[in-house]
Amino acid sequence: MRLTRYFLPVLRDTPKEAEIVSHQLMLRAGMIKQTAAGIYSWLPLGLRVLSKIENIVREEQNRAGAIELLMPTIQSADLWRESGRYEAYGKEMLRIVDRHERDMLFGPTAEEVITAIVRDSIKSYKDLPKNLYNIQWKFRDEIRPRFGVMRGREFLMKDAYSFDMTAEDARKAYQRMFVCYLRTFARLGLKSIPMKADTGPIGGDLSHEFIILAETGESQVFCHKDLIEGAVPGADTDFDGDLTPIISAWTSKYAATEEMHDAARFEAEVPVDSRVSARGIEVGHIFYFGTKYSEAMGARVQGPDGAMITLQMGSYGVGVSRLVGAIIEASHDANGIIWPVPAAPFEVALINLKVGDKDTDGVSADFYGKLQAAGIDVIYDDTDERAGGKFATMDLIGVPYQVIVGPKGVKAGEAELKNRKTGARETLSFDTALAKVVGAVKSERVLV
Numbered sequence: 016m017r018l019t020r021y022f023l024p025v026l027r028d029t030p031k032e033a034e035i036v037s038h039q040l041m042l043r044a045g046m047i048k049q050t051a052a053g054i055y056s057w058l059p060l061g062l063r064v065l066s067k068i069e070n071i072v073r074e075e076q077n078r079a080g081a082i083e084l085l086m087p088t089i090q091s092a093d094l095w096r097e098s099g100r101y102e103a104y105g106k107e108m109l110r111i112v113d114r115h116e117r118d119m120l121f122g123p124t125a126e127e128v129i130t131a132i133v134r135d136s137i138k139s140y141k142d143l144p145k146n147l148y149n150i151q152w153k154f155r156d157e158i159r160p161r162f163g164v165m166r167g168r169e170f171l172m173k174d175a176y177s178f179d180m181t182a183e184d185a186r187k188a189y190q191r192m193f194v195c196y197l198r199t200f201a202r203l204g205l206k207s208i209p210m211k212a213d214t215g216p217i218g219g220d221l222s223h224e225f226i227i228l229a230e231t232g233e234s235q236v237f238c239h240k241d242l243i244e245g246a247v248p249g250a251d252t253d254f255d256g257d258l259t260p261i262i263s264a265w266t267s268k269y270a271a272t273e274e275m276h277d278a279a280r281f282e283a284e285v286p287v288d289s290r291v292s293a294r295g296i297e298v299g300h301i302f303y304f305g306t307k308y309s310e311a312m313g314a315r316v317q318g319p320d321g322a323m324i325t326l327q328m329g330s331y332g333v334g335v336s337r338l339v340g341a342i343i344e345a346s347h348d349a350n351g352i353i354w355p356v357p358a359a360p361f362e363v364a365l366i367n368l369k370v371g372d373k374d375t376d377g378v379s380a381d382f383y384g385k386l387q388a389a390g391i392d393v394i395y396d397d398t399d400e401r402a403g404g405k406f407a408t409m410d411l412i413g414v415p416y417q418v419i420v421g422p423k424g425v426k427a428g429e430a431e432l433k434n435r436k437t438g439a440r441e442t443l444s445f446d447t448a449l450a451k452v453v454g455a456v457k458s459e460r461v462l463v
């Protein structure tokens with residue numbers, strides 16, 4: 016992408032309304048624009064990051080055996096009356112009346128919709144187990160939308176729903192999502208910690224939140240420090256095999272959110288110097304709630320002996336749009352965002368320091384073509400802005416690698432390669448610079 020043709024409305028000053036660094040940087044980097052409280056347009060740069068995250072979430076869902084579908088944002092109130100949640104959900108639900116005076120709502124979650132789909136189409140135990148997911152916009156009329164996309168009213172969620180015959184099978188489905196989440200967040204460069212959690216309006220008795228530690232996190236969390244560096248299951252994990260050892264390794268040490276925290280147990284189980292009490296961002300939340308919805312909505316199938324069995328269910332959410340903010344909270348410096356390659360809007364920024372100079376333009380165009388041919392997401396700064404401004408913009412928007420082409424270097428047959436994270440700069444011959452940056456990007460695309 017040529018910067019002269021792109022739409023990148025960066026701001027030089029920090030907007031006053033933004034309280035936390037991720038919100039400030041997303042506004043400054045021209046990633047989002049608020050249209051109403053807690054409701055944002057995703058500008059081109061923001062959308063690129065959102066799509067990359069979405070794709071990683073999708074790849075890991077698929078790897079774990081979940082199947083993608085797409086449910087509507089607008090739901091019928093009647094479905095929620097069936098489950099008994101329509102009245103109970105309260106003011107967070109955005110209620111809508113259509114032209115025929117029918118009660119509708121903008122879905123805050125989709126247990127009812129998916130339960131109705133499965134109830135109406137799966138009749139036999141032979142068609143189970145199933146785990147169906149979608150990545151779709153949700154709306155919750157949060158009393159205090161804040162921190163930008165971290166607590167929005169409209170937000171993008173991946174929500175998966177598992178259907179099984181027995182509680183034992185449902186536990187396995189829960190384990191698959193648990194392991195899948197460890198991998199998903201690690202692939203985004205995040206250290207997530209699963210913590211025992213409260214189930215809230217979703218219900219059930221088994222639940223874990225996946226937490227990223229960050230000073231600006233909304234919840235207080237408590238855990239053993241070993242969990243911060245816990246081993247992430249590899250890409251070769253057998254999701255049909257026994258996942259209990261992985262789950263045990265992650266759940267045998269103390270980790271709980273504030274609502275589930277037991278101070279006496281924490282002190283008894285965790286040595287003083289291993290106790291972590293910190294703020295955390297909830298990026299995922301998984302629930303096992305058995306027959307709560309299937310019972311109320313009549314989701315039953317015929318078992319092997321002909322008897323009708325009420326389905327066992329769980330639901331599994333990832334805050335896809337919240338992750339954009341969470342990654343920035345975890346990875347930034349005074350100059351701006353530092354994207355890990357897998358989430359980066361562009362992997363390489365090619366900076367032409369002297370647009371209009373024939374040789375510099377020629378070498379830059381050559382680099383641009385070769386980076387594109389190598390399959391690299393490249394933003395080519397072909398504007399006539401001064402060098403300082405160019406560096407500041409690319410540092411702000413957090414592109415992991417910068418290739419800098421200037422007239423002096425061109426004469427010597429050299430370009431500069433800068434690593435955004437470490438700040439390291441190297442002067443290399445054109446071919447070496449190209450090979451090195453392509454190699455670095457490709458090796459960092461898949462972190463686990």
Ligand code: 5CA
Nearest residue numbers: 124166167170174297298299300331332334337
């Ligand atoms: N039905 C279940 C699981 S599919 C569910 O709705 N779970 S949830 O309420 O915990 O939401 C799932 C994830 O969505 C959360 O872990 C969080 O990362 C994200 N999320 C929830 N509310 C918001 C919000 N207001 N803004 C941004 N992300 C949110």
